[in-house]
Amino acid sequence: MIALGVMGDLWMGDAPLIRNLALDIPAGRWSCLLGASGVxxxxxxxxxxxxxxxxRLKGRLIARDGLPLAGTVTMMAQGEHLLPWADLVQNVTIGARLRGAQPDMARAHALLAQVGLAGLEHRRPAELSGGQGQRVALARVLIEDAPIVVLDEPFxxxxxxxRLAMQDLAAALLKGRTVILITHDPLxxxxxxxxxxxxxxxxxxxxGLPEGATPRDFRAPEVLAxxxxxxxxLHRNIACAG
Incomplete structure (x- = not known):
């Protein structure tokens, strides 16, 4: 398990985005980043x-174990980024193929079934809905064994x-990993x-977050509060910015 530290000023080209950034991301846990679009x-x-x-970061991005991050991170970016000429199994196993490793076909089929796409394994991305494509992209991340997982608007x-079912699935399959979740959804x-x-x-x-293990019950009074x-x-922040 790997903990991360992100400290300094975040820039986009020549424009500053965030000053005095300080994130202490714990190992083996889910950490979430929220904020307005473009922040x-x-x-x-x-x-x-x-x-x-x-x-670019004018500061430090460090792994708390002191080792380099290269090769330790897998990411699900916004958008599906699926290979249009490949079927779903080939899309899920693309990571292994790029590394020159033997793809775990049985696991790919099992993951596609877990995300609700059993029987569609040989379809191409153009034959899918947007939600189905996003579930393929999720399965592609879940099949990897990287200790750090970055999920950018995965659901x-x-x-x-x-969405609730896929949250529960991701929480179960990524248990013990260091997960960075980006979302606009407070719940x-x-x-x-x-x-x-x-x-x-x-x-x-x-x-501050409610006590208790994750994934928390979406019906619990403390979660709703x-x-x-x-x-x-979030509403106050948007109103002040406007």
């Missing part, structure tokens, strides 16, 4: 995943019932997170 959530995700782009295209953040931050131009505000409080805070 820099996906930029942080790309930094952690080591992806190229205009984002955004799903209907409410399917999703409260259900899944052990730590959560609200990002803004001046830094990251640590958010926390959701309402977080929605009110």
């Amino acid at each position: 820099g959530k996906s930029a942080i995700a790309r930094l952690i995943a080591g992806l190229p782009g205009p984002q 955004s295209a799903l209907d409410t019932a399917t 999703e953040a409260i259900r899944l997170s052990d730590r959560a931050w609200l990002l803004g131009p001046c830094g990251a505000e640590d958010l 926390a959701q309402a409080a977080l929605l009110a805070r």
Whole structure:
């Protein structure tokens, strides 16, 4: 298990996004980043995943065990990013193929069944709905064994019932990993997170979360109360920005 620290100023090209960023991401837990669109959530995700782009950090991104992050992170980015010429099994196992490893076909089939796509394994992405494509992308991340997992809006295209089911599945299969979740959904953040931050131009505000193990029961009074409080805070932030 790997803990992470993100400290400093986040820039997008020549423009500052977040000053005095300080994130202490615990090992083996789910940590959530919330904030308005454009604040820099996906930029942080790309930094952690080591992806190229205009984002840069004037500061430090460190693994608390002192080892480099290269090869330890898998990411589900916004958008499906599926290979249009490949069927669903081939899309799920693309990571192993790129590494020159033998794909675990049985596990790929099992994961596709778990995300509700049994019987569709040989379809191409163009034959899927947006929600089905997002579930293929989720299965592609779940099949990897990387200790750090970055999920950028992983359930955004799903209907409410399917979203809850996929949250529960991801929580079960990623147990013990260091997960960074980016979402605009307060309930999703409260259900899944052990730590959560609200990002803004001046830094990251640590958010209090209800007690208890994750995924939390979406019907629990303390979860509903926390959701309402977080929605009110997000609304106030938008109103002040406007």
